[in-house]
Amino acid sequence: MKAFVLSLTLLASISVQAETVLVTLEKDNALAVLDPVTGKLLRTVPVGQRPRGIILSADNKQVFVATSDDDTIKILDSSSLVEIGRLPSGEDPETFVLSADGSKLYVSNEDDNLVTVIDVATKKVLKTIAVGIEPEGIAVSPDGQWLVSASETTNMLHWIASDSLEIVENTLVDPRPRAVAFSADSQYLWATSEIAGTVMLLDVQTKKILKTLRLDIPSVSKDKIQPVGVVVDKDNKWAYVAMGPANRVAVIDVQTFTVKEFLLVGQRVWNLAFSPDQQRLYTTNGASNDVSIIDLTTHTVTKSVAVGRYPWGVVAKP
Amino acid sequence: MLYLSLFLMLSFEAFAQKLPTINIAYISQEQKNPAALSNLDDFIPHQGLLGAQLALADNNTTGKFTGQEYKLQQIIIPLGANVNEFITKHLPATTQFIVSLLPAPALQALQTNPAISNKLIFDAATSDNKFRQQQCQSNTLHILPSRAMRADALAQFMMKKRWQHWFLVVGATPEDKLFANALKRAAKRFGMKIVAEKPWTHTYDARRTAQKDVPVFTQDVDAYDVLVVADEQGLFGEYLSYRTWKSRPIIGTQGLIATAWHRTHEQWGAVQMQNRFREQAGRWMTELDYGAYLAVRAIGEASVRAKSHEMLAIKTYLLGEKFALQGYKGKPLSFRTWSGQLRQPVLLAAARSLVATAPIEGFLHPNSELDTLGFDKPESTCGKK
Numbered sequence: 001m002k003a004f005v006l007s008l009t010l011l012a013s014i015s016v017q018a019e020t021v022l023v024t025l026e027k028d029n030a031l032a033v034l035d036p037v038t039g040k041l042l043r044t045v046p047v048g049q050r051p052r053g054i055i056l057s058a059d060n061k062q063v064f065v066a067t068s069d070d071d072t073i074k075i076l077d078s079s080s081l082v083e084i085g086r087l088p089s090g091e092d093p094e095t096f097v098l099s100a101d102g103s104k105l106y107v108s109n110e111d112d113n114l115v116t117v118i119d120v121a122t123k124k125v126l127k128t129i130a131v132g133i134e135p136e137g138i139a140v141s142p143d144g145q146w147l148v149s150a151s152e153t154t155n156m157l158h159w160i161a162s163d164s165l166e167i168v169e170n171t172l173v174d175p176r177p178r179a180v181a182f183s184a185d186s187q188y189l190w191a192t193s194e195i196a197g198t199v200m201l202l203d204v205q206t207k208k209i210l211k212t213l214r215l216d217i218p219s220v221s222k223d224k225i226q227p228v229g230v231v232v233d234k235d236n237k238w239a240y241v242a243m244g245p246a247n248r249v250a251v252i253d254v255q256t257f258t259v260k261e262f263l264l265v266g267q268r269v270w271n272l273a274f275s276p277d278q279q280r281l282y283t284t285n286g287a288s289n290d291v292s293i294i295d296l297t298t299h300t301v302t303k304s305v306a307v308g309r310y311p312w313g314v315v316a317k318p
Numbered sequence: 319m320l321y322l323s324l325f326l327m328l329s330f331e332a333f334a335q336k337l338p339t340i341n342i343a344y345i346s347q348e349q350k351n352p353a354a355l356s357n358l359d360d361f362i363p364h365q366g367l368l369g370a371q372l373a374l375a376d377n378n379t380t381g382k383f384t385g386q387e388y389k390l391q392q393i394i395i396p397l398g399a400n401v402n403e404f405i406t407k408h409l410p411a412t413t414q415f416i417v418s419l420l421p422a423p424a425l426q427a428l429q430t431n432p433a434i435s436n437k438l439i440f441d442a443a444t445s446d447n448k449f450r451q452q453q454c455q456s457n458t459l460h461i462l463p464s465r466a467m468r469a470d471a472l473a474q475f476m477m478k479k480r481w482q483h484w485f486l487v488v489g490a491t492p493e494d495k496l497f498a499n500a501l502k503r504a505a506k507r508f509g510m511k512i513v514a515e516k517p518w519t520h521t522y523d524a525r526r527t528a529q530k531d532v533p534v535f536t537q538d539v540d541a542y543d544v545l546v547v548a549d550e551q552g553l554f555g556e557y558l559s560y561r562t563w564k565s566r567p568i569i570g571t572q573g574l575i576a577t578a579w580h581r582t583h584e585q586w587g588a589v590q591m592q593n594r595f596r597e598q599a600g601r602w603m604t605e606l607d608y609g610a611y612l613a614v615r616a617i618g619e620a621s622v623r624a625k626s627h628e629m630l631a632i633k634t635y636l637l638g639e640k641f642a643l644q645g646y647k648g649k650p651l652s653f654r655t656w657s658g659q660l661r662q663p664v665l666l667a668a669a670r671s672l673v674a675t676a677p678i679e680g681f682l683h684p685n686s687e688l689d690t691l692g693f694d695k696p697e698s699t700c701g702k703k
Binding site: 092110111113132133134152153154155156158167170172175176195196221222223226245 | 376379380383384587590593594597619622623642643644648649650686687688
């Protein structure tokens, strides 16, 4: 009995230490809350129409969710998941990112070809920046210097200086660029091309493409290779690319810029998020309605958790 | 010195040097309101124009960053005017690109007009196999799927569904016969059987209505899985559903149709395209709008990638390996070098639901699965000249 209680408390303390994973469910108009250690869906919370992009505030106390069909970004208390405010995101917000100091949100307005800059404290729009057609992927360099917006139809990365909020350079990339991610040292930018089936590595200083890698998978037809989400670990050792309808995550050795392996996850894998300790990676699989959990020490898929219809965005809250 | 060159490079990238304007002529012909089966769908005049204009705006947005500018000149040929005389009179010599919304006979006249000898035509309207086969011209690229591609898309779907015995009903117009021929070719290619073929003849006998006529018309055909209809104008095909003697699905030009674009299509970013078009036009994007959109976007994409405003450089890029056009259909679009046909998925749509996208999974090809639709390179009769 004693041993049982002990193990129970141990278990409880372990799951308290681990993070909570929040997933937006585009078709259920809700947030799914998971415990990644037990691999259980804890609860589902209604959040608004067509939730997609999701990020945490710098102090992890708030969570921002783009409810696209409500044309707003909602601010929720990250523990109670109760709405505490709304931001004027412009129409149909999808992807957005927080500035390095946490004071501003940069939102891609896909239908209006704009990046909207919102002051989080005053909830006011500071500026809109005209970019190419259908801006989607957006990222801020960890050193706070750059904001990069990828426009899917213009096929460009727009380099916006964080201080002036002006475009200072544009890089033409492979067709339909989707996601962008900076390396932790702000020296490199990763970008995926959905149509060419490639991931590109850019030098932040010259803003030129250094290398392009085609993510071919033997026995998977070329046109199913559609790279979308990309993340790079803090040690700049591994990068991970979600491959959409190829149902896999590519594990890329950053130093050699080669694919180490492809991990089979759920269907139409789209967005990725690290656990805070970067021991695990979470993937949203839009077509199979689940989240895959990947153990990054062994590069194995350990669990898949059914979450609800069209899981889209994911964050892990410590 | 280092600073100077860095500064120069930056300013070049941000405010790129201006290249000469790329002029595109949009050519279409006035149309008579066609006969229609019902008043449900309004006749839309000048289909295609708004698609071309949306693509022009897209091109110019990209052009802001690359220093390129695109202009669209509309040349709309009045009813009854001589196509070639009108074009020769109104088409400026400096225009290198033509987006044609002309029907087949007028396109044929345009292709052989001496005034367009140094220009590239984007045919955004016809589906005629002959322009992709017997009569192919190296000065023309074809945006919309040919009748052969549409028929193959339908045949792949029917094969997957094991609807192997077809009852083919063919309308009275020459276009209906062309589509019926494409269907017969597809049936042969995919091992389907046409167990019966009947022409639909329009009569004006007041005692015969669709309600009464269709059951009788379909009563004597016994063992068929699916009724395949060729009625491009839509003069009778809509009468077939629910009225056949036996309960059979309708496929072809009505029922389940094969098309380049459809309002039910939402995947692969198509929702954005549908929204952008509707906001501008106040109506749904039609197949012709999509054709014109892709034509102007192809010019934009190739000119940006080739960093050129010259027709030859752009044409070389369009027909090259690297060209990949985003068409909101999940796969990059490119041109078949042998026929100038745009390689693309074909949507199989019912009135209010997208049912499938061809090529259907499982139809394989050594180069591109998209080439399982229409005339593949070994079947081409035109690359040879």
